[in-house]
Amino acid sequence: VMIRCQARQRVEQRVELLLMGVMMPDATALPDATALPDAGNSAEVDTDEPSNTPEVTDGSSATLEFLYELQYQSDEIRSQLESLVGMELVEKEWDTESRIVTLIFNVVFAPSKPMRNEATVVVQCAAGGLWKFPLVFTATEPEVDDVINIEAVGLNKESVVGFKLTSQT
Numbered sequence: 001v002m003i004r005c006q007a008r009q010r011v012e013q014r015v016e017l018l019l020m021g022v023m024m025p026d027a028t029a030l031p032d033a034t035a036l037p038d039a040g041n042s043a044e045v046d047t048d049e050p051s052n053t054p055e056v057t058d059g060s061s062a063t064l065e066f067l068y069e070l071q072y073q074s075d076e077i078r079s080q081l082e083s084l085v086g087m088e089l090v091e092k093e094w095d096t097e098s099r100i101v102t103l104i105f106n107v108v109f110a111p112s113k114p115m116r117n118e119a120t121v122v123v124q125c126a127a128g129g130l131w132k133f134p135l136v137f138t139a140t141e142p143e144v145d146d147v148i149n150i151e152a153v154g155l156n157k158e159s160v161v162g163f164k165l166t167s168q169t
Helices: 074-083
Strands: 002-006 011-019 056-059 063-072 085-095 099-108 113-125 130-140
Touching: 002 063, 002 099, 011 113, 011 130, 063 074, 063 085, 063 099, 074 113, 099 130
Parallel strands: 002 130
Antiparallel strands: 011 099, 056 063, 063 113, 085 099, 113 130
16 A cells, blocks of 8 residues: 655545455454554554454454554664554454455555655454555655745856745754
């Protein structure tokens, strides 16, 4: 999935991830949610609060719970992207016949400068199963802030114009 935005702008994009071959959980065989690995630092799902745990139900008493996180290829990429990317699970759909679960995320990308970096969404089901989906974040050149015109006073003569620059850092 490609998330594209112009630098110094903000984009919200709906991302649908299809989880194939999800097994219908047996209510007595579900592992304890606290036994699952830590969801990491970004796009974290806190297993202590049931309202934050993504659940999918087919109308019966059995429920599928998922943990998801955004993983980066290196600490350098993490430091570049972590504050620029937000990810929230907004909807879940469960098709019992095809055993496909669709997780729908709202991804926000607000880059400050041009870049191209990759990340991976890792989804783990409490009843068993692990899925990985690559994401590419691309920020294009920003709009031009202003144009500076320098008028020449003549050939081989010096011309000067003054302007102020403000640094954001």
